[in-house]
Amino acid sequence: MSIFERYLTLWVAICIIVGVAAGHFLPSFFEGLAALEYARVNLPMAVLIWLMIIPMLVRIDFMSLRQVGAYWRGIGVTLFINWAIKPFSMALLGWLFIGWLFRPLLPETQIDSYIAGLIILAAAPCTAMVFVWSNLTRGEPHFTLSQVALNDAIMVIAFAPIVGLLLGLSAITVPWDTLLLSVGLYIVVPVIAAQLYRRWLLANGGIDKMNRALAVLQPISIASLLLTLVMLFGFQGEQIIAQPTVILLLAVPILIQVYFNSGLAYLLNRVSGEQHCVAGPSALIGASNFFELAVAAAISLFGFNSGAALATVVGVLVEVPVMLSVVWIVNRTKGWYERGAAVSRTTEARAAE
Structure with missing residues (x-):
């Protein structure tokens, strides 16, 4: 495990403190x-997000989609959670907590914007940090790779329609041109650029050249992630200092959503008989969010100082510590998981082959 991964919570905490302080002073x-900005897209943020995402997408071989059949139980569970449960459960939780229970405690003019931010946050499964979470649970790397590749392929066509549908149901006007521009900039362009670069590396030096390139790109990606966090909390620094209660209230549906979706994915994998090394990353992919895309889309759609942008930043604030707690739970319950009847039958069947 790298120093970055080992002290991930510390680096994020430092970025939050530096960002909030810089935004204030x-x-x-x-x-x-x-x-x-251009066409409501912030150019420095776009550059940082590309620098952060593209090196991670270079690792993804979309040819690995051919392997999905080997992990059909885990793939099926994760797809079900990511695309049929998570966005809709977050919309429900947002309406329940932000639109109703907490409504008297929140600025009335920002209620719809907060809910929109929560929906955007949940509508895209995590791409970048998933590899870190999978590694921490000793997850099956081929499953993680094929699942991320499949999710990215689906996200290209599904993110905008799902967000548009749920924002429409929440009676929020959907600026479709800006939403589609965000999808193009933060999903389509990075995926195409990364795959073209990957093919060029493999064609001009093979896997060794790609590994050398990734060794150079990885620190750039990490630095971009940390700078992005500083920028995000710098933009929202005044709001965070002025509205600590709002931050805590927005964190409630996000926390419930993470634990609900990760727990449901973990249990469904156990019931289906999937291996623990697949169930762990499946639960984490099912619960985590592509916060880089969420923040960029929220800013593009509603602006830097909107409630939507603040809601996605709160997602960043709670993402790392909460996901690390899910990693701890998955690792500590491995014995219990493998005692499941379906898991035992699958293990015995594989041993007999």
Whole structure:
């Protein structure tokens, strides 16, 4: 495990503190950064997100989609959670907590925007950090790779319709042109650029050259992630300091959603008889969010100072510690998981082959 992975919570905490402090003491600097936009897309943020995502997408071989049949139980469970449960359960939780239970405690003008941010956060499964979570649970790498490749392929066509549908159900006006632009910029362009670069590396030096390139790109990706966090919390620094209660209230549906979806995925894998090394990453992929895309889309759709942007940033705030707690639960319950009747039968059948 790398130093970055080992002390991930520490690095994120430092970025949060630095970002909030910088946003508070250097507001004009962040206002200048916010002004650097084209078609409502912030250019510095777009560059950082590309630098963060593309190196991670270079690792993904979309030819690995041919392996999905080997892990059909885990693939099926994860797809069910990611695309049939998570966005809709978050919309329900957002309406229940933000739109009803917590409504008297929140700014009335931002209620719909908060719910929109939560929906955007849940509508795209995590791509980047999944490899870290999978490694921490000793997950099956081929399953993780094929699942991420499949999710990315689905996300290209499904993200905008799902977000548009759920925002429409929440009576929020959907700026379709901006939403489709966000999908193009933060999903389609990085996927195409990464796969073209991957093919060029393999054609001009093979796997060794790609590994050398990834060794150079990985620190750039990590640095971009940390700078993105600093920027996000810098843009929202004043709101975070001024509205600590809002932050805590927005965290409630996010926390419930993570534990509900990861728990459901874990149990469904156990009932289906899937191996623990697949069930662990399946639960984590099912629960985690592509927060880079969520933040970028929320900012593009509603602006830097919107409730939607704040809601997605709260998602970043709770993502790492909560996912690390899910990793701990998955690792600690391995014995219980493998005592499941369906898992035992699958293990015995494989041993007999």
